[in-house]
Amino acid sequence: MNFNTFYQQIAQNRLAGWLNTLPAQLTQWQKDQLHGEFAQWQKTLDALPNTTPSNVDLTNGVIVGDSNDITPGEYKRIENLLRKFKPWRKGPYHIHGLHIDTEWRSDFKWDRLAPHISSLQDKYVLDIGCGSGYHLWRMRGNGAKFVVGIDPTQLFYTQFNAIQHFINDPAVNLLPLGVEDLPELEAFDSVFAMGVLYHRRSPIDFLYQLKAQLVKGGELVLETLVVDGDANTVLVPGERYAKMRNVWFLPSCEAMSGWLTRCGFSNIRVVDTDITSFEEQRKTDWIDTESLQDFLDPADPSKTIEGYPAPKRAIFIANK
Ligand SMILES: Nc1ncnc2c1ncn2[C@@H]1O[C@H](C[S@+](CC[C@H]([NH3+])C(=O)[O-])CC(=O)[O-])[C@@H](O)[C@H]1O
Numbered sequence: 001m002n003f004n005t006f007y008q009q010i011a012q013n014r015l016a017g018w019l020n021t022l023p024a025q026l027t028q029w030q031k032d033q034l035h036g037e038f039a040q041w042q043k044t045l046d047a048l049p050n051t052t053p054s055n056v057d058l059t060n061g062v063i064v065g066d067s068n069d070i071t072p073g074e075y076k077r078i079e080n081l082l083r084k085f086k087p088w089r090k091g092p093y094h095i096h097g098l099h100i101d102t103e104w105r106s107d108f109k110w111d112r113l114a115p116h117i118s119s120l121q122d123k124y125v126l127d128i129g130c131g132s133g134y135h136l137w138r139m140r141g142n143g144a145k146f147v148v149g150i151d152p153t154q155l156f157y158t159q160f161n162a163i164q165h166f167i168n169d170p171a172v173n174l175l176p177l178g179v180e181d182l183p184e185l186e187a188f189d190s191v192f193a194m195g196v197l198y199h200r201r202s203p204i205d206f207l208y209q210l211k212a213q214l215v216k217g218g219e220l221v222l223e224t225l226v227v228d229g230d231a232n233t234v235l236v237p238g239e240r241y242a243k244m245r246n247v248w249f250l251p252s253c254e255a256m257s258g259w260l261t262r263c264g265f266s267n268i269r270v271v272d273t274d275i276t277s278f279e280e281q282r283k284t285d286w287i288d289t290e291s292l293q294d295f296l297d298p299a300d301p302s303k304t305i306e307g308y309p310a311p312k313r314a315i316f317i318a319n320k
Pocket residue numbers: 090106109128129130131132150151152153156177178179180193194195196199
């Protein structure tokens with residue numbers, strides 16, 4: 001929980017303006033965290049053994065060393081400690097041969113979008129709502145110069161730090177912030193916002209917040225739940241959608257493209273649509289909670305348990 005290295009880095013780069021607001025925010029955040037489960041997780045992080053990975057592969061996955069780099073005792077210790085950070089939702093991670101088989105195959109999403117995005121070589125990249133940061137590592141593997149993820153969920157921040165413990169790459173960072181905490185940085189070449197728009201009560205304001213992080217001409221990669229329909233179709237579910245409470249707006253692809261146009265984005269493309277499969281989201285022994293199978297109607301998996309269309313996701317790419 002020491003952000004000094006991050007501050008030193010951004011003082012030297014185009015994010016320097018962020019130093020006007022960020023240290024005060026993070027100092028306040030740190031004051032609020034010094035108790036309960038989070039304090040316990042910090043102790044668990046401190047107990048992780050230091051290792052020297054023989055290789056770090058962020059191109060084909062997030063693959064850190066292999067089991068020959070460590071003793072069987074260290075392997076067991078790493079496994080026991082990392083299991084304390086369940087549920088592991090986004091991944092998978094391979095740490096010295098230990099396969100963290102997460103609920104989501106986040107690599108599937110990466111494979112769907114990777115052929116369509118601009119090269120991240122030497123780019124500044126921001127991932128809003130990055131979860132445990134799986135895609136941050138893949139962005140770095142794609143050549144990004146400096147990667148920042150933000151996510152306000154304490155557990156995901158902790159999981160990121162567990163992976164960072166083994167990779168130790170100062171160019172990849174996760175800050176425990178929400179999108180609403182960001183000033184208008186206008187500094188990132190690419191901004192990713194995946195799986196977040198439907199959690200926002202004001203999706204148009206959210207799109208403006210994303211735009212405010214991009215340099216002129218920069219690229220937005222937005223992934224969200226969509227429904228079938230025309231430019232005027234938007235589903236606002238009842239209290240729950242697929243058992244999730246905080247789901248607000250599910251537009252059709254046409255409606256979503258219209259919102260992006262209204263917010264001043266150009267060159268808007270839908271590069272992929274995909275119905276979430278049981279291969280991509282499923283229960284594993286790295287989560288103790290329910291998963292997709294429990295969220296769909298057992299008699300008709302094309303519907304959620306509430307009777308809405310089952311989760312279908314689309315990837316939009318646009319420029320500022
Ligand atoms: N105000 C907020 N600001 C930023 N993030 C937030 C906020 N509120 C919640 N989140 C975060 O947004 C993420 C959404 S999950 C997508 C993960 C990844 N992007 C993925 O594409 O796999 C989607 C899902 O599982 O429903 C979570 O990690 C929240 O903590």
